[in-house]
Amino acid sequence: MPSRTILSGLAAAALFLTACGEDKVATYRVPKEKEPELPMAAAADAGTPGDQAAGAPMADTSVPTASGADLAWEAPASWKAKPASAMRKASYSVAADAGESDLSVTAFPGDVGGELANVNRWRGQVGLSLLRADDLDSAVSRVESNGLKITIVELFPPGDPGAKSILGAIVPFGGSTWFFKLMGPEASVKASKPAFIGFLHTVKAP
Amino acid sequence: MPPLIRQVRNLFVSLRLTVVLLALSIILVFWATLGQVNLGVWGVQQRFFHSFFVFVRLGEFRFPVFPGGYLIGGLLLVNLVSAHAYRFRMGWRKSGIWITHAGLILLLVGELVSGLVQQDFQMRLDEGETRNYSESIRLNELAIIDATDPKFDDVVAIPESMLANGTVVQSPKLPFRVVPREYYPNSTVTLRSKTPNAPPSPATQGMGPMLAAVPAEVSYQDDLRNNPAAFVELVGPEGSLGTWIVHTLLGNPQEFNYAGRTWKLFLRPVRHYSPYSITLEKFSHDIYPGTDIPKNFSSKVRINPPEGGDGREVLIYMNNPLRYAGLTYYQASFDPSTDRTTILQVVRNPSWLAPYIACGAIALGLVIQFLIHLAEFARGRRRA
Known part of the structure; x- marks a missing residue:
């Protein structure tokens, strides 16, 4: 009965067809994705008097922000841009499984009191004791990316996993100092750390 | 017989x-x-x-x-x-x-x-956002993108399994070979300066030199995602261009220039592109009054057909998926931190x-x- 043999043979072949799935390299062309909107345009002149009406109610601030050339960056698509204020060059909501953190980008003329003063300002915000100048180098990491010298500060208060923590970066550029500060609950900030480091790597001079 | x-x-x-x-x-x-x-x-x-x-x-x-x-x-x-x-x-x-x-x-x-x-994907949309692709829940790919053209991206997508097997990829679309050097199915990344005992990094380009990838145990839990890392060397006709680290936790592609073109390297969830796109018009999340217990969540989406036009509006909610072009879109989850982001599960199963x-x-x-x-x-x- 050849037809019966063929029928059984087909059924057996179906069994072994299951081994045929194989991974392949795919190539395709897609329209460019729209980059996540950066609130740079609105924030670019945050320090100039004419823009103050567009800012938050705090717009009438006496703190001058840097008004020279702006740094540029690419934020991950999952970060949500928030409206910039007169103080902030940009602002993002950074969501992780463990909760949400806030990323602020600010820039001020000069060295704003120096690295130690600013690291201690951040330490104060998360309830850590102040550092002495001798301890500064061991408390920060220094990297160079896109020709910019970046000082990275990690501030996680011990003992309380829910405590406010800061992952920050200080970038001197064009006579100003730029601050990138990711602040939120420890678990959330820790989970967003790789994305933050990746983000820092995209920061570059225009 | x-x-x-x-x-x-x-x-x-x-x-x-x-x-x-x-x-x-x-x-x-x-x-x-x-x-x-x-x-x-x-x-x-x-x-x-x-x-x-x-x-x-x-x-x-x-x-x-x-x-x-x-x-x-x-x-x-x-x-x-x-x-x-x-x-x-x-x-x-x-x-x-x-x-x-x-x-x-x-x-x-x-x-x-x-x-x-059967293929399972996920589409994450913020209110007002439009996407023409969904992403795999578990599989990743190394996307090497020729981003030179101001309008289009030419993508070569290498499955994670080829990185895992160390398969050398030579694509006619790429002026270099892709040689996987190391692969970790799950890992974390830390700053190298914070990990003094980390072995020397194989990476010589991009973010790699300042990072240390630490292998972690592979998770099979439904609610945990593995974060693979790989070190890939790109080799052109005149020799090595360097070795890059790629990691799903690095939210951005790494960019470099070679042969007069701009390239991007990105380890990301496998993408499935559709000829149409979907816009999230509104996400609604109702709870029973006085509690946190969800009563209903739904996504009002607009399907934008490839030929243009206004498209049509569809309401996706629990047990009422959208079936369109061979794909089924289920209301799967949402982002509780914003309440404005929906997560749709996208399933292709011709034998459903x-x-x-x-x-x-x-x-x-x-x-x-x-x-x-x-x-x-x-x-x-x-x-x-």
């Missing part, structure tokens, strides 16, 4: 084989149910059911110790089809059994096709109707067979 072939045929058509296979499948289901505690649903599916053998690791080696779902299901299929071809006789009195068995065969084939071709038809056929066959027996019984009583 030669005696050996006859013996094999007799084995395949025997009812004894059916009983043994059914017994094995009971043991397999029981074992897999226990395994679900550690492996999760997806891990169990892969290890026990979407495999020919269940492997157990002893030291360095993996040994097949039990037939897997594909082998048992496949042999049951062969057994059933062969039995029909050689043993069963066509006739009205057996028509119910024939229909029931046809339903069983459809069920087995449908499950096989589902296992082979098979189990419904199969179960209908099995039920119909059983009813017919019962009625035939009932009629014969009644006739027998009347005669007596």
Whole structure:
């Protein structure tokens, strides 16, 4: 009965067809994705008097922000841009499984009191004791990316996993100092750390 | 027929084989149910059911110790089809059994096709956002993107499994070879300066030199995602261009210039592009008053067809998915931190109707067979 043999043979072949799935390299062309909107345009002149009406109610601030050339960056698509204020060059909501953190980008003329003063300002915000100048180098990491010298500060208060923590970066550029500060609950900030480091790597001079 | 072939045929058509296979499948289901505690649903599916053998690791080696779902299901299929071809006789009195068995065969084939071709993706949309792709929940790919054209991206997507196997990729679309040097199925990344004991990084370009990738245990939990890392070397005709680290946790592609073109390297979830796009117009999340218990969540989306035009609006909510262009969009989850972000599960399963038809056929066959027996019984009583 050849037809019966063929029928059984087909059924057996179906069994072994299951081994045929194989991974392949795919190539395709897609329209460019729209980059996540950066609130740079609105924030670019945050320090100039004419823009103050567009800012938050705090717009009438006496703190001058840097008004020279702006740094540029690419934020991950999952970060949500928030409206910039007169103080902030940009602002993002950074969501992780463990909760949400806030990323602020600010820039001020000069060295704003120096690295130690600013690291201690951040330490104060998360309830850590102040550092002495001798301890500064061991408390920060220094990297160079896109020709910019970046000082990275990690501030996680011990003992309380829910405590406010800061992952920050200080970038001197064009006579100003730029601050990138990711602040939120420890678990959330820790989970967003790789994305933050990746983000820092995209920061570059225009 | 030669005696050996006859013996094999007799084995395949025997009812004894059916009983043994059914017994094995009971043991397999029981074992897999226990395994679900550690492996999760997806891990169990892969290890026990979407495999020919269940492997157990002893030291360095993996040994097949039990037939897997594909082998048992496949042999049951062969057994059933062969039995029909050689043993069963066509006739009205057996028509119910024939229909029931046809339903069983459809069920087995449908499950096989589902296992082979079903794909699960996820689409995450913020209110107002439009996307023309969904992303795999578990599989990743290394996307090498030629971003030179201001309007288009030319993408070469290399599956994660090829990075894992160390397969060298030479694509006609790339002016360099891609050589995977190291691969970790799950890992974390830390700043190198914070990890003084980290071994020297194989990476020489991009972010790699300032990062240390630390391998982590692979997770099979449903709610945890593995974060693979790889070090890939790009080799052009005149030699190595350098080695990059790629990691799913780095939210951005790494950019470099080569051969007068701008390239981007990005390890990301596998993307499935559609010719149409979907816009989230509104996400609604209702809770019972005075509690945090969700009452209903729904996504009002607009499908934008490739030919342009206004498209159409659809409301996706629990148990009311959108079926469009061979894909099914289910309301799966949302981002509780914003309440403005929906997460849709996107499933491609061309054989989704098979189990419904199969179960209908099995039920119909059983009813017919019962009625035939009932009629014969009644006739027998009347005669007596």
